[in-house]
Amino acid sequence: MRFLAFASCLALPFLAAACTADDLPDEERTVAPILTSAQAQDEFTYARPLEARVTHVALDLDLDFEGKRVEGTATLDVDAADDATEIVLDSNGLVIGGITDGNGNELDYEIGEADPDNAEKGEPITVQLGEMTGPALQQIVINYASGPEAEALQWLEPEQTAGGEYPFVFSQGQAILNRTWIPTQDSPGIRQTWEARITAPKPLNVVMSGISRGDPEDVGENRRAFEFTMENSVPPYLIAIAAGNIEFAELGPRSGVWAEPEVLEEAAAELVDTEAMIDAAEEIYGEYRWGRYDMIVLPPAFPYGGMENPVMTFLTPTFIAGDRSNTGLVAHELAHSWSGNLVTYSSWRDGWLNEGVTSYFESRISEAVFGEQRANQEYALSYNSLVEAIEEEGADNPNTAMRTPDGISPFDTIGPAIYDKGTVFLRTMETIIGRERFDEFMRGWFDRHAFQPATSEMFLAELREYVVDGDEALEEELMLDEWVYGTGLPENAVVPDAEAFAEVDSAAEAYAAGGTLPATEAWTGWTGAEQQRFLQELPEELSADELAALNEQLALSDSGNNEVLFLWLEAALRNEYQPAVAQAEEFLAEVGRNKFVAPLFTALWETGSWGQPIATRIYNKTRGGYHSYTRGNVDQIVGYEG
Numbered sequence: 001m002r003f004l005a006f007a008s009c010l011a012l013p014f015l016a017a018a019c020t021a022d023d024l025p026d027e028e029r030t031v032a033p034i035l036t037s038a039q040a041q042d043e044f045t046y047a048r049p050l051e052a053r054v055t056h057v058a059l060d061l062d063l064d065f066e067g068k069r070v071e072g073t074a075t076l077d078v079d080a081a082d083d084a085t086e087i088v089l090d091s092n093g094l095v096i097g098g099i100t101d102g103n104g105n106e107l108d109y110e111i112g113e114a115d116p117d118n119a120e121k122g123e124p125i126t127v128q129l130g131e132m133t134g135p136a137l138q139q140i141v142i143n144y145a146s147g148p149e150a151e152a153l154q155w156l157e158p159e160q161t162a163g164g165e166y167p168f169v170f171s172q173g174q175a176i177l178n179r180t181w182i183p184t185q186d187s188p189g190i191r192q193t194w195e196a197r198i199t200a201p202k203p204l205n206v207v208m209s210g211i212s213r214g215d216p217e218d219v220g221e222n223r224r225a226f227e228f229t230m231e232n233s234v235p236p237y238l239i240a241i242a243a244g245n246i247e248f249a250e251l252g253p254r255s256g257v258w259a260e261p262e263v264l265e266e267a268a269a270e271l272v273d274t275e276a277m278i279d280a281a282e283e284i285y286g287e288y289r290w291g292r293y294d295m296i297v298l299p300p301a302f303p304y305g306g307m308e309n310p311v312m313t314f315l316t317p318t319f320i321a322g323d324r325s326n327t328g329l330v331a332h333e334l335a336h337s338w339s340g341n342l343v344t345y346s347s348w349r350d351g352w353l354n355e356g357v358t359s360y361f362e363s364r365i366s367e368a369v370f371g372e373q374r375a376n377q378e379y380a381l382s383y384n385s386l387v388e389a390i391e392e393e394g395a396d397n398p399n400t401a402m403r404t405p406d407g408i409s410p411f412d413t414i415g416p417a418i419y420d421k422g423t424v425f426l427r428t429m430e431t432i433i434g435r436e437r438f439d440e441f442m443r444g445w446f447d448r449h450a451f452q453p454a455t456s457e458m459f460l461a462e463l464r465e466y467v468v469d470g471d472e473a474l475e476e477e478l479m480l481d482e483w484v485y486g487t488g489l490p491e492n493a494v495v496p497d498a499e500a501f502a503e504v505d506s507a508a509e510a511y512a513a514g515g516t517l518p519a520t521e522a523w524t525g526w527t528g529a530e531q532q533r534f535l536q537e538l539p540e541e542l543s544a545d546e547l548a549a550l551n552e553q554l555a556l557s558d559s560g561n562n563e564v565l566f567l568w569l570e571a572a573l574r575n576e577y578q579p580a581v582a583q584a585e586e587f588l589a590e591v592g593r594n595k596f597v598a599p600l601f602t603a604l605w606e607t608g609s610w611g612q613p614i615a616t617r618i619y620n621k622t623r624g625g626y627h628s629y630t631r632g633n634v635d636q637i638v639g640y641e642g
């Protein structure tokens, strides 16, 4: 916080923590600062937080499964500058019934026009603060409902659940979707504490990304109310909810999992390493500061692998393989409890600060819990996908910089330049600096900025202050600016251990050279990562006979590991292999995870006259079951126009 202008400390005394955090006693540190540097600016919010900002959100909402909407009130605590007359909130399709102050007096408000060049930003709600100006804490109460197309919320029909009997709903806030169901300042640099009271029809249970406050209360009309609170200030994209016929299984003293009863047992079995992962993470970067770490395994329509909602990671069920081979996903979401949730990018352009740092930390957790070999293999996979992406995009393409260029949608700040380049960057720093010193720096980073926003330049400035410390040779060796702002792969990048996949790579070469298939015993003895590596190294073009032989020998279409099954289906479809179509269709009807769905439609589409009619036919049936994120991507792939 050192380079927050000192002036802002004096000029904006209402923003208590805009002064350096070190200046304040603990109990006054609850309002996180707003960063004022150019890098910290978020172009995807309408809010003007230095004039008036939200510090706390209290939701009182009913889940309406028939109407597929939430309805109720949001009470916002507002901190306004002395001369502020209005507060600007973000909205996207919210239906506003009225806005009052905390005493019930009507307040004037206006819902602005959506920016035609940037529809995903939604529209601003400008609320006149009336008599409520001044430094004292003020409240506004918004009566509202989510709109019919609220993209953060996915309402599932019973058929989309494992039990088939009850409906289900979940939210996905990141990147800028929470403004479709919560009227607040939806920007990662405007942290807020929150609480909620949510009613749902029996027998559904509700979970949120906050600590549950006691047992649900019967409220009549066959409904129950659930209460939650989050006392740590969080970026608003982390407010999340899910409701369905879900039950809980304990995993450890501070961890557990929610899932439909039909999948609870296998989910819990897959997640037995969770407590060990939390312990390992604490050992590396210090105390886990959120209390509980629970997870919910959602129905397969969930569009991501995982989402790091605090105290309640959301997971796709497709990570369940029966042998825990895909639990790197859990290490990843857990790692976000430090990188992303504790210290958060202020603008979407610093995606690597959340996702790259997390991918690196994930590999450290993997190493501690599963050993060096697995971590080295995961690093080799990351390095490979980075090199491939750079080859594809071109080493001077601005999209290969870790700090993403201006104007990129916040939903597109996902990909090798952020995740994999971030991992390779930090592994390179670790190697040059030495693990002990590097870890000390990272721990300090999390401690100094706990529950606060951050930027790339802050990270680099602190690395220079605490590690480089004037050592010119070290500065040159690290190539810091080139890593964060430059394109392509800096020459000091640490290459993966050539031995990581030695056996698999020679098997892949043997296959490519003469069609020699790995022996069944070798294949079944390989880890999930090894099987994936082999499939990724397959020749692009394969004949129907070759695909049939591969499937026969390796039983790919019977794999219980969805990562393996997906790579098989992708290879089959891009080679117009008709016998795989029925299974691909079944898979695409059930699974909505974008990482699988989008490439399978791409594989079909790119074959041209063979696959395009198949893709269109399948998509017409499956589109309605996909989340808006997946749908948006596939719409583009197949040129869907409604």
Ligand code: BES
Pocket (backbone or CB within 6 Å): 174, 175, 304, 305, 306, 307, 308, 328, 329, 332, 333, 336, 355, 410, 411, 413, 414, 419, 595
């Ligand atoms: N926070 C991300 C998901 C995300 C990023 C959503 C940006 C919207 C915008 C999450 O932690 C994530 O990275 N998920 C990955 C996990 C994988 C890298 C282990 C996923 O879903 O595939």
Ligand code: ZN
Pocket (backbone or CB within 6 Å): 332, 333, 336, 354, 355, 358
């Ligand atoms: Zn992530």
